[in-house]
Amino acid sequence: MKIVSMIKKDLLALLSDKKALIIILLMPIVLMVILGFALKGIFADSWEFGKVNIAIVKQYDAASDLKRFEELSDAGDEVDPENIFFHEFLESKEVSDLISYRIETEERARELLNSREISAIVVLPEKYLYNMKVNLLTPFRNEININIQINPDATMNGEIVKAVMQAYSDSMSSVIIGKNVLIEAAMANSPGNGGLKGMEAVMTGIMDALKAVRVEIDDVTLEGRKPISSSDYYAAAMLTMFILFAAGHGGRMLLEEKENFTWQRMTVAGTSRFGILAGKFFVIFLIACIQIAIMTVFSSFVLKVEWGDFLSVAGIGIAAAFAAAGVGVIIAVTAFRAGNYKLANVFESGIIQIMALLGGSFVPIDILPDVFQRLSILSLNGIALKAYQKTMMGYGMEDVWGYILALAGIGAVFSVLSVVILMRREGTGHGKHYQVKAVKA
Amino acid sequence: MLKVENLEKNFGTIKAVDGISFEVRKGEVFGLLGPNGAGKSTTISVISTLLPPSGGVILFEGKDIFADPKAIQRKLGVVPQDIALYPTLSGYENLSFWGNLYGLSGGELKKRIDEVCEIIGLNGRIKDRVDKYSGGMKRRLNIGAALLHMPELLIMDEPTVGIDPQSRNHILDTVLALSRQGMTIIYTSHYMEEVEYLCSRICIMDQGRIIASGSKDELVEMISGKTMIGLQMESIDQELLNSLGSMEGIDRIEQQENQIQIRCENADLILADIIARVTASGNHLRSVAVKKPNLEAVFLHLTGKALRD
Numbered sequence: 071m072k073i074v075s076m077i078k079k080d081l082l083a084l085l086s087d088k089k090a091l092i093i094i095l096l097m098p099i100v101l102m103v104i105l106g107f108a109l110k111g112i113f114a115d116s117w118e119f120g121k122v123n124i125a126i127v128k129q130y131d132a133a134s135d136l137k138r139f140e141e142l143s144d145a146g147d148e149v150d151p152e153n154i155f156f157h158e159f160l161e162s163k164e165v166s167d168l169i170s171y172r173i174e175t176e177e178r179a180r181e182l183l184n185s186r187e188i189s190a191i192v193v194l195p196e197k198y199l200y201n202m203k204v205n206l207l208t209p210f211r212n213e214i215n216i217n218i219q220i221n222p223d224a225t226m227n228g229e230i231v232k233a234v235m236q237a238y239s240d241s242m243s244s245v246i247i248g249k250n251v252l253i254e255a256a257m258a259n260s261p262g263n264g265g266l267k268g269m270e271a272v273m274t275g276i277m278d279a280l281k282a283v284r285v286e287i288d289d290v291t292l293e294g295r296k297p298i299s300s301s302d303y304y305a306a307a308m309l310t311m312f313i314l315f316a317a318g319h320g321g322r323m324l325l326e327e328k329e330n331f332t333w334q335r336m337t338v339a340g341t342s343r344f345g346i347l348a349g350k351f352f353v354i355f356l357i358a359c360i361q362i363a364i365m366t367v368f369s370s371f372v373l374k375v376e377w378g379d380f381l382s383v384a385g386i387g388i389a390a391a392f393a394a395a396g397v398g399v400i401i402a403v404t405a406f407r408a409g410n411y412k413l414a415n416v417f418e419s420g421i422i423q424i425m426a427l428l429g430g431s432f433v434p435i436d437i438l439p440d441v442f443q444r445l446s447i448l449s450l451n452g453i454a455l456k457a458y459q460k461t462m463m464g465y466g467m468e469d470v471w472g473y474i475l476a477l478a479g480i481g482a483v484f485s486v487l488s489v490v491i492l493m494r495r496e497g498t499g500h501g502k503h504y505q506v507k508a509v510k511a
Numbered sequence: 512m513l514k515v516e517n518l519e520k521n522f523g524t525i526k527a528v529d530g531i532s533f534e535v536r537k538g539e540v541f542g543l544l545g546p547n548g549a550g551k552s553t554t555i556s557v558i559s560t561l562l563p564p565s566g567g568v569i570l571f572e573g574k575d576i577f578a579d580p581k582a583i584q585r586k587l588g589v590v591p592q593d594i595a596l597y598p599t600l601s602g603y604e605n606l607s608f609w610g611n612l613y614g615l616s617g618g619e620l621k622k623r624i625d626e627v628c629e630i631i632g633l634n635g636r637i638k639d640r641v642d643k644y645s646g647g648m649k650r651r652l653n654i655g656a657a658l659l660h661m662p663e664l665l666i667m668d669e670p671t672v673g674i675d676p677q678s679r680n681h682i683l684d685t686v687l688a689l690s691r692q693g694m695t696i697i698y699t700s701h702y703m704e705e706v707e708y709l710c711s712r713i714c715i716m717d718q719g720r721i722i723a724s725g726s727k728d729e730l731v732e733m734i735s736g737k738t739m740i741g742l743q744m745e746s747i748d749q750e751l752l753n754s755l756g757s758m759e760g761i762d763r764i765e766q767q768e769n770q771i772q773i774r775c776e777n778a779d780l781i782l783a784d785i786i787a788r789v790t791a792s793g794n795h796l797r798s799v800a801v802k803k804p805n806l807e808a809v810f811l812h813l814t815g816k817a818l819r820d
Contacts, residue, residue, distance in 0.1 A: 075611035079597065079604070086599040086640070331595035335656070338559050339612040340584040 072341055076349030077356060080323065084357065090319055094361060098312035099368055105308070106301035106373055121170045122227045123188040125179035126156075128198070135199035143208060151202035155194075159238055169234060183219065189227035192235060193217040206245070298462050302376065303434060305369035306458035310451035311422070311431035312365075313358040313394040318418040320354030321401030322411060347399060347492055351485060354398035358391035378461030382470050386461065389477035390454040396484030397450065403492045425449040430456075450480055512537040512572060512695055513558070513664060519566035520553050527553040529719035530567065535664070535697055540690045542710030543699040544806060550719040551699040552592055555668045558697070559589045571664070585613070588662030592669045594649045595656070598642035602633055602652050605641060606659060613660035623659050630688065631655040632681060647678020654685065665689065666697045671705060683708060703806045715810055722813045731804045733812065737762065738778040739802040740785065742771040745795035754788050765811070769797075772811060 084090055132152065160171050171192075174182065182188045194216060201212040218235055220228030327333040327346070336346055366383070369375040377383045404413050426432055428445045429452025435443050446452035457473035513535040520528040528550045535541045543551045556562040558569055560580040569576045576583045596605050606627060610620045628634045631651040641649060654670060667686065671679045686709055690696055700706050706713055707727055714724040723730055747769060755773065756764055760781045765772040775781055778801045789796050802808060 072612055075608055079600070079608045082604055083597060083599050330597065331591055331593040332597065334561055335589070335591060335595040335609070336612060338561055338584060338587065338589045339609065340581050341612060 072345055073349045073352060076341075076346070077353050080349070080353040081356065084319075093315050094312065094319060094357065095364060098308040098361070098365055102301075102305050102308040102365065102369060103373065105304040106299075109300045109304070122168060122190070122230050124169055124171050124190045124192055124231055125174040125182055125188050126160075126171050127174060127176045127179050127191055127193045129176070129193060129196045130198040130200070131196075132199055135197055135203075138197075138200050139203045142204070149203065149206050151199055151206070154202075154242075155238070165234060168230060189220065190231040191217075191219040192231070193219070205242075298459060299375075301369070301373040302462050303459070305365065305373060305375045305377075306455050306462065307429075307431040307451075309362060309365045309369075310390060310429065310454040310458070311426045313361055313390055313454075314397070314422045314425060314451060315418065316354055316357040316361055316391075317394040317398035317401065318414060318422060319357065320350060320395070320398030321405060321414040321417060323350050323353070324402040324406040325409070325411060325414075328406060328409075343492055344489065347403065347488060350402055351395045351399045351488075355391050355395035358394040359387065362387040362391060376462060377458070378464060379466050382461045382465075382467045383458070385467065385474050386454060386457045386470060386477070389474040389481070390450070392481035393450045393454075393477040393484075394481075396481035396488070399488040400484040400491075403488045407491060425451055428452055429454075447476075450477065453477055453480075513697075514570040515554075515558070515567070516570070517567040518554065518557060518564055518569065520550075520557055520562060521565040526719050528557070528564075531714075531716070531719070531721045532567075533714050533721060533724060535695060536712075537695055538690075538693050539711045540686065540696045540698055540709050542706035542713040543697065543716060544701070544703065544706045544713055544810075545699075545716035546701050549701075549716040551701075551716055552668055553719075554716075555589075555666055555697070555699060559587060559666060560584060585660070586663040588657035588660065588665040590654050590657045590665070590667040590670050592672060594653050596641050596649065596652060599640060601640055602628075602637040602644070602655075605652065606637075606655060609656040610659040615659060620659075623661075627655045627658050630658060630685060632685075645675075645678070647674040647681070650674050650678060650682060651685075654682065658689075662694070664695045664697070668699050669701070670698075671700070671702065679705075703810070707806055713806070715806070715813065717810075717814050723809065727806065730806060730809045733809055737774050737776065737804055737808070737812075739804070739808050739811070740773040740775060740778050740782065741800040741802065742773070742785070742789065743797040743799075744769045744771065744789075745797060747771065747794060748792065751789060751792040751794050754792060755785065758784060758788070763812075774808075774812065 084094075156171075159165060160169065172188075176191075176193070179188070179191045183191055195214065197212075198214060198216075201214045204210050204212050205214070216235060216239070218228075218232055220231065324333070324346070327336070333346065337343075366377060366387070370377065401414055401417055405411055426449075428442065429435070429449035430446060431451055435446050435452070446456070453473050453476050457470045457477075460470050460473075515534070516532050517530045518528055518532070519526070519530055531550075531554065533541075543554065545551050553562065557564050558576070560576060560583060563577065571583045571586070574582070597608070600608070603624065606624045607620060610616075610623060615623055624637075628637050631654055633648060633651055633655065636644065636648065641652065644652065650670060654667070657665060657667075670686075671682050674682075683705060686696060686698065690709075696709075698706065698709055710727070712724070712726055713730060714721045715730070716722065723733065747766060752764065752766060752771070755761065755771070758781060760777065761773055761775050763774045773785065782799070782801070786796065786799065
């Protein structure tokens with residue numbers, strides 16, 4: 071009964087505190103909307119099941135290139151660089167799962183890029199065919215610069231295209247180097263026309279080898295799962311970050327009671343310290359639950375965010391609120407013991423920002439170096455965000471229970487620590503208060 | 512009703528309360544009078560079970576209050592010296608919360624809030640936020656929060672500090688009204704007039720000790736027949752003090768900065784001589800006050816210093 075009264079009183083106090091309401095409820099919703107729209111391009115809205123649409127622009131004239139190469143050499147009719155690039159490479163199973171291409175003129179490709187229908191343009195330069203044949207079939211090596219133009223709003227997709235093209239380039243370089251080694255070996259063993267006459271057979275072997283070249287691309291994770299849009303991501307990111315502010319708000323509550331002398335009055339009214347602390351824990355827990363409920367409902371209806379399996383989402387929310395309450399009460403008892411708000415201030419102005427960065431609330435940690443991704447498990451919001459990403463992608467309870475347990479564990483550990491710190495000794499600051507008075511006498 | 516025996520409270524090496532004993536009888540208004548820092552608030556905090564004593568015993572209706580603090584807490588109402596309210600909540604919400612903590616709810620709580628509002632005179636403003644209240648209104652609400660559960664013993668720790676005379680009078684009238692209803696009250700103050708006005712029995716405290724106790728008449732009797740002459744001077748020199756000290760009919764002379772307090776048998780007989788000596792000494796006299804015996808005089812008599820800071 072007393073705990074219910076304390077919770078009701080603290081919620082009423084929160085409702086009358088406009089600044090706290092803005093920070094705890096309004097700001098995350100505003101940021102969720104702004105970031106969701108502003109950073110739309112770096113997420114997967116524009117790809118269907120993870121496919122990146124690109125346009126290939128041929129700046130070369132195939133007929134002219136082939137004629138020119140025939141004037142140089144009669145070798146290698148069977149080596150067709152266009153076939154290698156389009157058929158063997160872009161249409162291979164691995165690459166075609168990621169990239170869908172179309173051949174366009176340069177002008178049309180730019181239009182498509184500007185309208186975000188494609189994420190990148192790959193420009194095959196003038197004399198591409200000729201230079202490729204020279205590189206593959208003769209001892210010479212001509213430079214070929216394949217240009218990739220990326221839509222700045224789709225940097226993640228652009229990175230995928232760049233990585234794939236780099237893999238292509240590396241593979242081709244390996245083949246060409248191998249060819250040059252073979253030519254040098256042939257020349258050394260059978261100098262003159264005799265050595266070069268055997269080149270056709272050598273190249274047939276290279277082509278066989280080329281077919282075996284596979285483009286290895288790591289971290290192909292989507293596997294039929296629903297892709298996460300920027301709105302999805304930032305709805306979860308803001309939600310998980312702003313429950314930390316509920317913890318920060320709660321972290322001030324005990325010391326405020328002491329400074330208002332209401333702590334003493336509650337004690338005189340027969341309320342135990344444990345009871346007061348439990349009241350604060352449940353207040354923070356409820357505030358975080360209210361935040362989570364409001365943000366989840368708002369983002370579902372207004373931003374069309376699909377959070378995924380209801381039970382899993384609810385479980386993550388409750389566990390995250392529990393963890394936030396644990397963090398809140400440990401700050402509260404520390405501030406109470408210290409008699410100042412330094413820790414609460416540092417938490418709100420510094421620690422939350424660091425946790426937000428590490429947890430991926432500002433930028434997705436998937437695009438940050440590995441070390442940041444490993445550090446994200448140190449942040450409450452990072453764990454909750456990872457769990458929400460899973461449910462958004464279509465995973466169920468069996469895939470997120472580990473995260474839920476981790477969050478519950480954080481809440482439990484901090485809560486127990488708070489009780490230990492608060493109960494450690496008698497006095498709770500009253501002695502200090504009256505001691506000052508006694509000295510004044 | 513309440514018996515305090517050899518109560519001690521130490522903060523480190525400081526003895527805030529030094530072995531005091533007194534008894535509060537059912538239905539009386541008992542005063543604890545003393546200057547700031549005398550140990551009144553510490554005594555009140557221990558009686559309220561807020562602080563554990565360093566020594567001694569407190570019996571409430573014959574039972575040690577620290578054996579079962581919860582039992583006495585339900586029968587106690589404490590009005591702390593500081594305003595212990597939630598400033599962003601309304602007066603009604605505050606009373607409702609404190610009533611809940613004392614186990615009141617529903618219609619019973621609403622009825623008690625209405626009654627308390629009537630007592631403290633805040634009916635018209637009870638729905639306003641507390642931070643919009645004047646100092647006097649906050650003080651009245653602070654008292655109201657301690658009355659909701661109809662305590663048997665009401666402890667009021669300097670409830671009139673820092674408020675305007677009108678609010679002060681209202682609070683004093685409230686205390687008298689509660690007393691007439693049969694409530695037992697412990698009232699602490701460093702305002703002598705309040706204690707004189709309200710309390711049937713008084714303890715005077717200084718430096719953690721009780722230096723006198725009894726009814727007002729009994730205390731004043733300690734210095735019966737004496738008169739206090741107060742001289743407010745521009746400056747004072749030792750020659751003047753020696754001159755006054757050599758006069759006949761003067762019991763005691765105390766100097767505090769530019770003030771001289773003289774206790775004598777009969778002011779009428781020696782006042783002219785005193786003024787003549789002051790004038791002759793060349794020290795400029797600002798004002799003269801002749802006081803009949805009161806608690807202030809008793810305190811001065813006992814401690815050699817004025818009650819107020």
